[in-house]
Amino acid sequence: MAQIIDGKALAAVVCIEVAAEVQKIKAQGGVVRFAAVLVGDDPASQIYVRNKQRACEKAGIEFTLHTLPATCQYEDLTALIRRLSADKNVNGVLLQLPVPPAVVGDRLNEVLNLIDPQKDVDGLTLTNAASLVEGLDGLVPCTAQGVLYAINSVCPDLTGKNVVVVGRSRIVGRPTALLLNNQNATVALCHRRTHNVAEFTRLADVVVVAAGCPKLLTADMVKKGAIVIDVGINRLPDGELVGDVDYENVAKKASAITPVPGGIGPLTIAFLLKNIVAAYRHQNRL
Numbered sequence: 001m002a003q004i005i006d007g008k009a010l011a012a013v014v015c016i017e018v019a020a021e022v023q024k025i026k027a028q029g030g031v032v033r034f035a036a037v038l039v040g041d042d043p044a045s046q047i048y049v050r051n052k053q054r055a056c057e058k059a060g061i062e063f064t065l066h067t068l069p070a071t072c073q074y075e076d077l078t079a080l081i082r083r084l085s086a087d088k089n090v091n092g093v094l095l096q097l098p099v100p101p102a103v104v105g106d107r108l109n110e111v112l113n114l115i116d117p118q119k120d121v122d123g124l125t126l127t128n129a130a131s132l133v134e135g136l137d138g139l140v141p142c143t144a145q146g147v148l149y150a151i152n153s154v155c156p157d158l159t160g161k162n163v164v165v166v167g168r169s170r171i172v173g174r175p176t177a178l179l180l181n182n183q184n185a186t187v188a189l190c191h192r193r194t195h196n197v198a199e200f201t202r203l204a205d206v207v208v209v210a211a212g213c214p215k216l217l218t219a220d221m222v223k224k225g226a227i228v229i230d231v232g233i234n235r236l237p238d239g240e241l242v243g244d245v246d247y248e249n250v251a252k253k254a255s256a257i258t259p260v261p262g263g264i265g266p267l268t269i270a271f272l273l274k275n276i277v278a279a280y281r282h283q284n285r286l
């Protein structure tokens with residue numbers, strides 16, 4: 001039976017480190033401030049934002065939520081993002097996704113790139129994405145950092161390991177593949193158009209699944225002893241929260257596995273806090 005990678009416990013350690021850093025900053029007269037922007041009233045987004053608020057407040061980070069109605073204009077959103085980006089009293093800015101298509105249409109990238117890259121704690125601006133490609137310092141998407149941290153907790157050296165990432169979104173799959181590649185793993189990035197995902201996953205020492213598809217990764221797709229990281233969060237019709245992995249059966253074959261909930265979710269929030277403090281330090285040249 002696989003070792004369970006306890007994301008909640010790992011995240012608690014990261015959060016304690018961040019809180020200690022924030023205390024140090026406060027002792028020097030500083031304040032770390034974070035602004036989240038929420039457009040519309042999607043219930044899942046409201047829960048995600050509330051969780052971020054709770055974590056910030058626990059760590060001593062000042063949190064402000066800016067809400068816009070789903071009926072707002074594109075210009076209302078860009079004006080708000082520009083204002084927060086220019087505000088010297090704001091260290092981190094995050095636009096909660098998804099933004100209603102009626103507001104952004106196909107211009108989401110334009111909005112995201114209005115965020116000052118030094119405040120872009122979701123790591124979605126072109127500047128931060130390019131830094132990750134080049135292996136340079138920058139703000140890296142929080143979930144990707146959480147995945148790397150979870151893997152490193154059971155496998156500190158990824159040199160030469162075969163890693164398969166299923167899902168290539170700009171917020172999870174793609175940055176995760178880049179981070180792992182920067183740690184000298186050999187990475188294959190699978191997606192919806194991959195002909196035979198199992199052909200890749202069966203060869204992998206580490207499999208990361210971030211597809212949004214319940215039970216996408218089954219036991220026959222996994223090599224014995226593999227490390228399995230489940231990023232997926234899916235709500236079944238009966239209300240149950242599940243990941244992308246057939247947990248029960250894959251856990252019998254893997255050497256280590258993350259549960260859902262209690263795996264990558266808490267780590268994502270922990271690394272958001274870490275990014276906010278890193279942004280503060282960078283802006284204050286600390």
Ligand code: NAD
Nearest residue numbers: 143167168169172191192210211212231232233264265268
């Ligand atoms: P997305 O829809 O933007 O991207 C999904 C990716 O998976 C795409 O690249 C798609 O090609 C691929 N994919 C989908 N079905 C596939 C299949 N059958 N075979 C192979 N590839 C397939 O989603 P996202 O934003 O990257 O999120 C993915 C999942 O992770 C979702 O369940 C989401 O809720 C969850 N998520 C969790 C956290 C967390 O903190 N744990 C954070 C972000 C997203």
